[in-house]
Amino acid sequence: MLELSRLTALIDSLLRETWGLSEFWVLFIEFVLVGVALLTAYAVLALILIYVERKITGFFQCRLGPNRVGKYGVVQSVADMVKILLKEIIHVDNVDKFLFYAAPFFMIVASMLTFGAIPFGRGLQAVDFNIGVFYIVAVSSLGIIGVLLAGWSSNNKYSMIGAMRSGAQFISYELSAGFALITMVVLSGSMQFSTIIESQTYCWNLFNGHIASVIAFIIYLISGHAETNRGPFDLPEAESELTAGYHTEYSGLQFGFFYLAEYLNMFIIAAIATTVFLGGWMPIQLKGFDGFNEVMNYIPSYIWFFGKAGCLVFLSLWVRWTFPRLRIDQLLNLEWKYLLPINMFNLLLMVIIVLAGLTLEDIFPSIFKFIAE
Amino acid sequence: MENIKNLILNTVPEAVIEDKKVLTVTVESDKLHHLAKTLRYNAEFPFDFLVQLTGVDRGELLGVNYLLSSSKNVSVEILLKTNTADRVNPLLYTVTDLWETADFNEREVYALLGIRFINHPDMRKFFLNQDWRGYPLRKDYDADPALNPVSVESKDMVDTAPRIYETPQGLKEEVIKIFEDDDYIINIGPQHPSTHGVMHFRVALEGEIVKKIDVHSGYIHRGIEKLSENLTYPQILHFTDRLDYLSSNINRHGLCMCVEKAAEIEIPERAQYIRTIMDELNRIDSHLIAWGTLCMDLGGTTAFIYGMRERERILDIFEKTSGGRLIINYNVVGGVMFDIYPDFQKDIKAFIIEMRERLKEYDKLVTGNPIIVGRLKGIGILSKEDAISYAVTGPAGRASGFACDLRIHHPYALYNKVTFKEVIRHEGDSFSRYLNRLDEIEQSLQILEQLVDNIPDGDFLAKVKAIIKLPEGEYSQRVEAARGEFGVFIESRGDKTPYRLKFRSPSMALVSAMPTLCAGEKLSDLIGIGGSMDYVIPDIDR
Numbered sequence: 001m002l003e004l005s006r007l008t009a010l011i012d013s014l015l016r017e018t019w020g021l022s023e024f025w026v027l028f029i030e031f032v033l034v035g036v037a038l039l040t041a042y043a044v045l046a047l048i049l050i051y052v053e054r055k056i057t058g059f060f061q062c063r064l065g066p067n068r069v070g071k072y073g074v075v076q077s078v079a080d081m082v083k084i085l086l087k088e089i090i091h092v093d094n095v096d097k098f099l100f101y102a103a104p105f106f107m108i109v110a111s112m113l114t115f116g117a118i119p120f121g122r123g124l125q126a127v128d129f130n131i132g133v134f135y136i137v138a139v140s141s142l143g144i145i146g147v148l149l150a151g152w153s154s155n156n157k158y159s160m161i162g163a164m165r166s167g168a169q170f171i172s173y174e175l176s177a178g179f180a181l182i183t184m185v186v187l188s189g190s191m192q193f194s195t196i197i198e199s200q201t202y203c204w205n206l207f208n209g210h211i212a213s214v215i216a217f218i219i220y221l222i223s224g225h226a227e228t229n230r231g232p233f234d235l236p237e238a239e240s241e242l243t244a245g246y247h248t249e250y251s252g253l254q255f256g257f258f259y260l261a262e263y264l265n266m267f268i269i270a271a272i273a274t275t276v277f278l279g280g281w282m283p284i285q286l287k288g289f290d291g292f293n294e295v296m297n298y299i300p301s302y303i304w305f306f307g308k309a310g311c312l313v314f315l316s317l318w319v320r321w322t323f324p325r326l327r328i329d330q331l332l333n334l335e336w337k338y339l340l341p342i343n344m345f346n347l348l349l350m351v352i353i354v355l356a357g358l359t360l361e362d363i364f365p366s367i368f369k370f371i372a373e
Numbered sequence: 374m375e376n377i378k379n380l381i382l383n384t385v386p387e388a389v390i391e392d393k394k395v396l397t398v399t400v401e402s403d404k405l406h407h408l409a410k411t412l413r414y415n416a417e418f419p420f421d422f423l424v425q426l427t428g429v430d431r432g433e434l435l436g437v438n439y440l441l442s443s444s445k446n447v448s449v450e451i452l453l454k455t456n457t458a459d460r461v462n463p464l465l466y467t468v469t470d471l472w473e474t475a476d477f478n479e480r481e482v483y484a485l486l487g488i489r490f491i492n493h494p495d496m497r498k499f500f501l502n503q504d505w506r507g508y509p510l511r512k513d514y515d516a517d518p519a520l521n522p523v524s525v526e527s528k529d530m531v532d533t534a535p536r537i538y539e540t541p542q543g544l545k546e547e548v549i550k551i552f553e554d555d556d557y558i559i560n561i562g563p564q565h566p567s568t569h570g571v572m573h574f575r576v577a578l579e580g581e582i583v584k585k586i587d588v589h590s591g592y593i594h595r596g597i598e599k600l601s602e603n604l605t606y607p608q609i610l611h612f613t614d615r616l617d618y619l620s621s622n623i624n625r626h627g628l629c630m631c632v633e634k635a636a637e638i639e640i641p642e643r644a645q646y647i648r649t650i651m652d653e654l655n656r657i658d659s660h661l662i663a664w665g666t667l668c669m670d671l672g673g674t675t676a677f678i679y680g681m682r683e684r685e686r687i688l689d690i691f692e693k694t695s696g697g698r699l700i701i702n703y704n705v706v707g708g709v710m711f712d713i714y715p716d717f718q719k720d721i722k723a724f725i726i727e728m729r730e731r732l733k734e735y736d737k738l739v740t741g742n743p744i745i746v747g748r749l750k751g752i753g754i755l756s757k758e759d760a761i762s763y764a765v766t767g768p769a770g771r772a773s774g775f776a777c778d779l780r781i782h783h784p785y786a787l788y789n790k791v792t793f794k795e796v797i798r799h800e801g802d803s804f805s806r807y808l809n810r811l812d813e814i815e816q817s818l819q820i821l822e823q824l825v826d827n828i829p830d831g832d833f834l835a836k837v838k839a840i841i842k843l844p845e846g847e848y849s850q851r852v853e854a855a856r857g858e859f860g861v862f863i864e865s866r867g868d869k870t871p872y873r874l875k876f877r878s879p880s881m882a883l884v885s886a887m888p889t890l891c892a893g894e895k896l897s898d899l900i901g902i903g904g905s906m907d908y909v910i911p912d913i914d915r
């Protein structure tokens with residue numbers, strides 16, 4: 001009913017049939033439209049996330065949060081965006097100019113590339129790779145190049161320490177996040193997001209692989225949180241130690257890029273977790289209860305997706321505003337001495353579960369098994 | 374005391390001993406170090422706690438007063454004095470080898486009075502620039518701004534220190550480097566979110582590990598001691614609030630008591646009650662900030678806001694009583710400025726109940742948190758010997774096992790009428806400093822409970838002459854401020870202004886211990902340790 005895929009199909013048929021454009025022009029126009037839509041969604045999502053975070057943090061901290069610009073301060077982050085667009089970019093002497101100005105783009109491009117591959121709803125996915133999970137893991141780790149470049153080229157000792165911490169942290173936790181995703185790939189038997197989501201129609205992966213899935217989910221949340229440099233893992237910025245870490249010297253829009261990328265990365269992590277563990281955009285479906293399923297299907301798939309991702313974002317905010325910061329050695333200990341070994345064991349466990357037919361789908365096929373038509 | 378006198382006379386027979394309120398001993402400058410060492414290390418009653426080191430311009434002579442006490446009983450005091458007649462190149466022997474706290478204090482004396490200390494490891498000026506002309510606390514100081522114009526140019530940091538030391542061939546001067554040539558040095562401060570003010574640490578790092586810290590202070594030095602020499606006592610009172618602004622009321626109480634003691638003014642009972650209650654409220658207020666900022670330094674911003682929320686209750690009480698919130702200007706010589714408002718007791722009782730609840734919440738949110746424990750436990754250990762040697766008092770000193778609570782050991786105001794525990798821990802790490810503050814909040818609440826219902830009727834302000842002149846002599850008063858022992862020393866020559874006024878700042882001792890505490894710890898822990906020591910910069914930069 002309210003599915004956006006109807007809109008996309010409409011546009012497609014408009015271009016092809018009504019206007020009778022050739023294949024090349026149809027694809028060309030569609031690519032441009034998709035690109036513009038993604039960029040807009042990227043910016044709008046970031047604004048919403050910033051507002052939501054500030055408001056939620058306000059409530060956590062017994063404050064009101066923004067409440068001056070617009071009703072309940074809803075336009076606050078728009079005003080902030082305008083401010084950051086208009087701000088002067090302060091040109092710093094003695095920096096490596098090329099790398100210094102290139103660094104924010106690495107950051108934003110990496111998160112943009114990841115953003116593009118996320119399935120937001122039924123048919124709402126820019127690219128549905130057959131190696132989707134692999135692609136996301138690969139491009140999302142490009143962001144660290146931006147952080148390292150920023151720290152290195154700033155010619156600032158705080159930035160340098162921040163970037164080095166970030167490098168160590170990101171590479172370590174990327175490992176865990178990757179392993180956790182691989183564990184789920186073993187369960188789903190596919191790297192393609194559409195297949196992964198479809199296979200979760202009656203049983204989310206989180207429940208399907210029970211013990212191993214839950215462990216993978218927790219590890220993914222922790223390491224995803226660490227990858228976004230937030231919460232107890234915000235050492236690269238560590239404002240009370242390194243003033244602002246790797247982006248100390250950045251101002252105006254360039255700082256804005258880092259800021260934007262940070263918020264979007266938070267969302268991307270939540271989105272991937274939603275897709276891989278919580279059934280993505282798939283509404284809650286019960287096998288055999290067709291009436292119920294019909295009602296659930298009535299709610300558009302992107303609402304399901306953003307709802308699930310929103311819960312995970314809230315969890316991330318909750319953690320961030322509750323816990324103090326770890327120290328770099330504690331952080332690396334957590335990864336290399338605990339998460340990684342557990343993860344490897346967990347991968348093995350998952351393989352056993354899948355091979356021995358101990359997933360919920362295998363045990364109770366009549367309730368949970370989804371058979372593709 | 375007789376034993377100590379004998380000991381002094383046996384060591385230095387020509388010492389002049391005066392039996393005033395405080396046993397005062399004057400010795401020649403070349404005998405001082407020997408006497409100090411004997412007192413410091415005597416087995417019977419070691420004077421291991423250097424409370425105050427005050428440089429004084431005595432007119433013809435330049436001198437230094439050492440107020441000594443002991444960790445065995447912090448109420449016992451001896452005042453050692455020594456002088457030098459050479460005003461052009463005054464030299465005295467250092468006591469840094471006996472008490473570490475003398476390090477910064479002697480550098481301060483050098484900056485402000487020009488006395489250099491032989492064998493001192495690092496004879497740079499504290500507070501002032503190295504090229505400052507003149508010595509402000511000397512009576513013949515020329516304050517002409519043309520001599521020391523405001524520099525608008527950025528100067529490079531010079532990490533070298535002159536020193537003067539004794540060799541068998543005589544005195545030798547040299548310049549030493551503070552850091553090694555290839556050290557990776559970063560500046561923590563003067564503008565930094567976690568230095569709690571305008572403090573500047575030059576930190577040599579090895580990776581993330583702190584190798585050495587060099588403390589630069591004085592960015593907001595206001596010369597309060599110098600200014601005080603031209604102001605009357607009621608005028609000076611306002612400065613005390615602006616030292617450690619978080620325990621402003623306690624500082625002011627200290628100076629008021631010192632003046633009242635010297636002028637022999639009796640304080641009405643009601644004023645005593647109000648003062649004690651306000652002091653304890655101020656202490657809770659300060660500890661809440663300390664708790665919050667420590668959590669903030671560790672990255673837990675929510676806890677900070679929680680601390681501020683409860684502090685607001687106290688500030689409201691302050692505001693209703695005195696009109697002020699942070700700096701309340703409430704104590705005056707002879708009592709307090711205004712009477713309490715009708716609902717004062719009710720508000721405090723409500724606050725006590727609320728605060729107890731909140732303490733439980735703090736424990737739930739922060740104290741048991743594994744990250745907090747990991748970040749604080751076993752980090753920045755200050756041994757008891759070091760705590761005493763660096764004269765670290767207050768919650769930080771007591772976390773190292775140094776029984777230094779003056780409210781118990783050297784009671785003033787109404788502290789001998791209430792019962793409360795001295796909170797002592799022996800681990801000496803950041804976590805015990807943290808816990809000490811929370812426990813002291815509870816003890817302060819108990820003191821409040823005992824006092825709040827018993828405030829007697831009567832005057833809140835004694836009749837005091839409009840112009841207060843203190844009789845000739847030396848007066849000192851020590852009080853337990855939120856960060857440790859706050860001391861006032863007044864030398865009066867019978868005028869309405871002091872001849873020399875010195876404030877002992879607890880924060881200076883806390884900062885002086887930082888290089889020892891942080892060596893070998895991580896950079897992140899430097900911030901955490903700083904937060905757990907909880908120094909306030911204006912208190913150092915008097």
